[in-house]
Amino acid sequence: MNTFFIEFRDPLFGIIIFFVLIFIITFFSYWLARFKKKEDYRHLDRFLKQFSTLPSKNELKVLITKGELSEKSWILLAHSYTKNGNFEKSIEIYNELLKVGDKANYRDTLFLLGKTYFKAGFLERARQIFLEMLKNNPRTPQALNYLLLIYEHMRDYSSALDILEPLDELKKDIKIDSAYLKSMLLLNDLDISTETKVNELLEIYKSTNRLTYLTFEYIFRVNPKVAWKNFDNSKVELLVDILWNIDKKDLNFDIIMQNSYLRELYTAKGYIQEADKSSTFELDVLINLNKSVNATLSFEYICDSCKQVYPFAFNRCSTCHSIDTSRVELSLTKDYHKDFSEENNSFQ
């Protein structure tokens, strides 16, 4: 029986104890490492969760009041919220900074708040902010510029024109703004006849030699004869989309025959056969294309000042706020209108 037991003093007993100890230590260190790893993941989950939800208004208030982040960091954060279109959070930050922030930065923060209200479309609130700024610092051209844009968006062109006076006193160039706002005031006045509008628009256009698109888009729409009479051949490429869409009955072939670009344009359209090639790639393709192929021109509009591309024509760029900087770009596309009219004819 004794052969199954190992004596206490037996060297084999020591070796067994040694291996048992190694096993226990390995076992515990394995479980400790596993537990720690799990805790790490949980900590990371808790950390990342903070960023998946935005801080509430009260959380922001506490965070800003604590002063752990500098005012500049908060402004940078608000700016990135604005960039991502989250105007609400950005406005909350600016409002809180105005309450607890450094008084030396009050005017700058107020300006940023007004700008964000304007971008978010809260025009009345933005107007109040800029008026408050100008009450204390009337010689602030940036605030005057925004106030002008706000009135323009509100279609209150007379008030927008009033802003030009202090801007002029600050030696800012107001020539194009003045011509543009006068033209917009004219076009939106329901009491003025179309004929008067056409004459006065032409007067503004001739005095500045700008606003070609705004002027001719309106005149070609209401009185193509007058538009052709005052047509400037050097501006033809600025108006290519308007010219492309004019009804055939409203064309002035005497003028078209004198201008090579117009001859190419209307040959590409299929109205005349007066050009066999063009230096403009899109027109050249259309001139030499089999007429049974459904292809036409499409247009997009690039701001010459900030290079922003728009699918529609504009007189003032909504990104950089420059006036009369739109440039038309041509491209070839499928003629859906032709498809549609052919389908309709097949049902008759």
Ligand SMILES: [Zn+2]
């Ligand atoms: Zn622009």
